[in-house]
Amino acid sequence: MIANNDSITICLASCSLVPPSQCGEGEACIWTGDAYACTPTPTLEPGAVCEPGDVCAPDQACTEASLLEACAGESCCADLCDLAQPDTCAPPHVCTAVFEEPAPEGLELLGRCVLP
Numbered sequence: 001m002i003a004n005n006d007s008i009t010i011c012l013a014s015c016s017l018v019p020p021s022q023c024g025e026g027e028a029c030i031w032t033g034d035a036y037a038c039t040p041t042p043t044l045e046p047g048a049v050c051e052p053g054d055v056c057a058p059d060q061a062c063t064e065a066s067l068l069e070a071c072a073g074e075s076c077c078a079d080l081c082d083l084a085q086p087d088t089c090a091p092p093h094v095c096t097a098v099f100e101e102p103a104p105e106g107l108e109l110l111g112r113c114v115l116p
Contacts, residue, residue, distance in 0.1 A: 012039060014035060016036060024038060042055035046077055049073030050075050062075050062078075063112055069093065078114065096111055096113075096114050
């Protein structure tokens with residue numbers, strides 16, 4: 001991963017959310033901007049207000065407020081889901097693909113719980 005305006009290269013173990021991967025203790029599989037990687041466990045609580053690039057709780061992603069029923073900011077942490085499994089989202093949210101076609105390889109079944 002390239003970070004800090006290309007001045008530091010950080011090597012992180014890659015992971016996948018579908019199916020959930022096993023990162024080390026104190027780590028979570030988090031979107032780093034161009035891939036999912038094992039990073040230190042985030043401090044944002046589920047449903048917390050976030051900004052793009054923030055690290056939400058495991059199995060959540062920072063999502064635009066317009067796609068959520070209740071969000072006190074411009075974006076909030078929303079649940080991720082598996083498009084190949086029964087919908088586990090709390091109504092009125094539904095499991096919807098995170099990426100438009102074509103999705104990055106290995107992330108075709110990654111969804112997030114958003115308003116229909």
